[in-house]
Amino acid sequence: MAATIKDVAKYTGLSIATISKYLNGGNVLEENRKLIEEAIRALDFKVNEIARGLKTNKTMTIGVLIPDFNNLFFTTIVSNIENVLIKNGYSTILCDYKNDIELEKEKFNFLVNKQVDGIIIIPQGDIGGYIKEQLKKNIPLVLVDRALEDVECDTILVDNMNASYNAVEHLITRGHRRIGIIRGPDNIFTSIERLKGYIRVHKDYSMKIDESLVKKGDNDVESGYRCLNELMEMDVPPTAVYITNYEMTLGAIMAINERNVKVPDDLSVIGFDNLHIARIVKPPLTIVVQPMEQIGEVAANTVLKRIKGDMSNYPSMVRLKTELMINQSVKDLRG
Amino acid sequence: MAATIKDVAKYTGLSIATISKYLNGGNVLEENRKLIEEAIRALDFKVNEIARGLKTNKTMTIGVLIPDFNNLFFTTIVSNIENVLIKNGYSTILCDYKNDIELEKEKFNFLVNKQVDGIIIIPQGDIGGYIKEQLKKNIPLVLVDRALEDVECDTILVDNMNASYNAVEHLITRGHRRIGIIRGPDNIFTSIERLKGYIRVHKDYSMKIDESLVKKGDNDVESGYRCLNELMEMDVPPTAVYITNYEMTLGAIMAINERNVKVPDDLSVIGFDNLHIARIVKPPLTIVVQPMEQIGEVAANTVLKRIKGDMSNYPSMVRLKTELMINQSVKDLRG
DNA sequence: AAATCAGAGCTAAACGTTTCGCGATTGAAG
DNA sequence: CTTCAATCGCGAAACGTTTAGCTCTGATTT
Known part of the structure; x- marks a missing residue:
């Protein structure tokens, strides 16, 4: 033909x-x-x-595995990964695992079987074993957003600890003393790191943590909604709340709207991630902004570098800085 | 090895x-x-x-080409496409063309060169020629969301005309007579169809269209913002506005917030697409909801069917129904 | 007992490239 | 005029499969 x-x-x-x-x-x-x-x-x-x-034993294809397709944080990263790869003649096979740790393994194997030249993964479950096995076979592998204990591998992270630290410090320096946090689940790396920042800044300012102000969500919209309601129904509600991911921020805003909570007079709010959302809520939301473009670029370049055989400073561990975008959802309680 | x-x-x-x-x-x-x-x-x-x-001359891979990665409407469709494909043993090579019609051609060729077994594309520019050429080579090709004149090809569409018709009719039957529309650009199929619905419902209700109420945006956040401002700065602003895509809806809400427009008392609003957004704005927004899951599923199944050699009722043209999700952003002006 | 047949396995060619090692050609150097 | 190196082109094997068509075995039929 x-x-x-x-x-x-x-x-x-x-x-x-x-x-x-x-x-x-x-x-x-x-x-x-x-x-x-x-x-x-x-x-x-x-x-x-x-x-x-x-x-040639090359497919000129990189596998990318993310937790969830309907999550702007992940898809934005993927978008930037793809930009870099395609410029270098590589294409991307994209999979998500719907936050299901069994599916995560399955799709990971799927990518391996596709004989991709490299894999970029935002991991979740205990996929460490699988990954180590592949590393032995020398297939370049890059971890993004979440480190994996015990796995020696190039990793691109965001400095979550300091992200939280700075956000909560922003609240403390404006006079807040009862600060709620809506945190993510224990099994997710970023949740734990973000919680750590909250704890550390309390220590540094010699503030005791009221455990009832720490609400554990599931990183989804529903749990953000639920946790905010729980916080506001306390006998002594917090004067401020810090929400540690995008979806829960959405949920929290829904609850705030429904309860007619006045922001920032009744409650100061710091959310996470999405610039557009920050502007369409009223008043505009102060948020933690992650460098998604950079994450994607660094991840793609790292995997390309390894494919080319450049193993300099392996395993590399990059920690990118977040930014606190200050808007009008935080009240200054001083004076 | x-x-x-x-x-x-x-x-x-x-x-x-x-x-x-x-x-x-x-x-x-x-x-x-x-x-x-x-x-x-x-x-x-x-x-x-x-x-x-x-x-076997098969790659077990389907190419998917979308206008923009940072657009939830498209990525949601892709997510559903991928679900179906992977269940059938196929993987997905995903590309976006950043709304650039030159890039669109490039990426399309990229996919063809990758020898994918089929292509699903949300087209924009005059890529018709390229597509027809591939159709001649009998590579299964499915158009999504936008029809292409003069191209005989399986196509999955949303009934945009009726979507607009129903949205605007909802406003009319609640007593609105000056209804603004923030429409998309001329070169996009869905923009034109959505505008048609607006025009037809006016005709059917014997209402004359005030051309100054028809604002043309670029389907992006900025233009939604600009168009809403223009509408509100008119000597006689509309009592209601219908915004014909998601990004422009975001922009319009930003403008509404900044101008302190009271919804629905000062202005009734019907937006497009995103369920979450609809709930986090205040009051919850009435929106047109597209059946994104279905679009993805139908597209994937169609391409799989053609790959299997089943050419029954080719070219097929599916038109999926939208839904008007009624919330509290529309005021009833009657008595 | 001969003829037939089904089922399982095998041989070998083919898919469209890359690449190794060799031969041919050329032009410059001696 | 010979020699040598450099350059370019070629033949053939190889990559890991699939598949058409053949052989072989043993069971069934007559």
Whole structure:
């Protein structure tokens, strides 16, 4: 059906080997070069990437595995990964595992079986064993957003601890003393780190933590909604709340609207991640902003670097800084 | 490095052909079956999909091309496409073209060169020529969300005309007579269809359209923001506004918040698409909801059907219904 | 007992490339 | 005019599968 390298050889009278050489940037006589190019045009020849892959043992494809497709934080990262990869001639096979740790393993294996040249993963469950096994086979692998204990591997993280520290410090320096936190579940790396920041800043300011102000959600909209309600129904509600991810921030805002809580007069709020959301709620929300573009870029470049065989400072551990975007959802209680 | 079918043959003492037969579901003696399975386990053998692809001329991969990665409408569709495909053993190569019609062609060719078994595309520019060329080569191709003039091809659409009709009719029957619309650009199929609905319902109710109430945006946040401001700065502003996509709805809400427009007392609002957003704004927004899950499923199933060679009622044209989700952002002006 | 047949396994070619090692050609150097 | 190195092209093997068509075995039929 489609023209092959053989057809080009026949058309030009040259051998297959010479055509292949040309295709891969080798030197051919000027005269032959023109001839080959003419043939390629005339026959509409395209390299068969599969056949090439069989010989070279490369698929020019990177597998990307994320927890959930309907999560803007993840898809934004993926978007930036893809930008970098495609510029380098690589394509992306994208999978999500719907926050299901069994599915996570399955999809991971799926990617491995697809013989991708590298994998970028935002891990969740105890997939460490699988990953180590692949690392042994020398397939480049990059962890994003969450570290995995006991796995020696390039990792791109956000400095979650300091993100929380700065957010809560912002509240403390404005006079808040009862600060609620809506935190994520124990099994997620970022949740724990973000909670740590909350704890540490309390220590540094010699403030005792009231455990009833620490609400544990599931990182989804519903739990954000529930936790905010719980906080507001306390006998002595907090004067401020810090919510540690995007979905729960959404849920919390829903609850705030329904309860007619006045922000920031009744409650100061610091949320997470989404710039647009921050602007469409009233008043505009002070939020922690993660460097999603950077995360994607660094992840992609790291995997490309390893594929090229550059193993300098392996395993690398990058920690990117967040930013506290200050808007009008925090009240200054001083004076 | 990795075990091949040859190694399995050697291990079992059988021939390559028999192993291959087993792998592809052929009959082998019970005794040999066990032996082969043991060998596969012992050698950790995995089929080399690339080699297989070379023989079968299949990559078991579907290309998906969307306008923009940072758009929840598109990514939700992709998510549902991927669900269906992976269940059928296919993987997805995902690209976006950042709303750039040149990039659109490039990425389309990229997918073709990757020799995907089928393509699902949400088109924008004049890519019709390219698509027709591929259709001639019999590669299954499904258009989503936007029809392409002059291209005979399976197409999955949303009934945009009626979506608009119903939304605006909802406003009319509640006594609104000056209804603004923030519409998308001319070169986008859905924009035009949505505008048509607005026009037709006006006709059906014998209402004249005030052209100054029709604001043309670019389907992005900024233009929604700008258009809403323009509407409110008119000498006689509309009593209601209908915004025809998600991003512009976001922008419009930002403007509403900044101007301190009271919804629905100063202005009734109907937006588009996102359920979460609808709930986090105050009051909850009445919106047009598109059946994104369904779109993805139908698109994936259609491409799979064609790949299997089932060409029944080709080209198929599916039009899915939207829903008007009624909340509290529309005021009843009657008596 | 001969003829027939089904089922299982095997041989070998093929898919479209890359690449190794060799031969041919050319032009410069001696 | 010979030699040598450099350059370019070629033949052939290889990558790991699938598959058409054949052989072999043993059971069934007549």
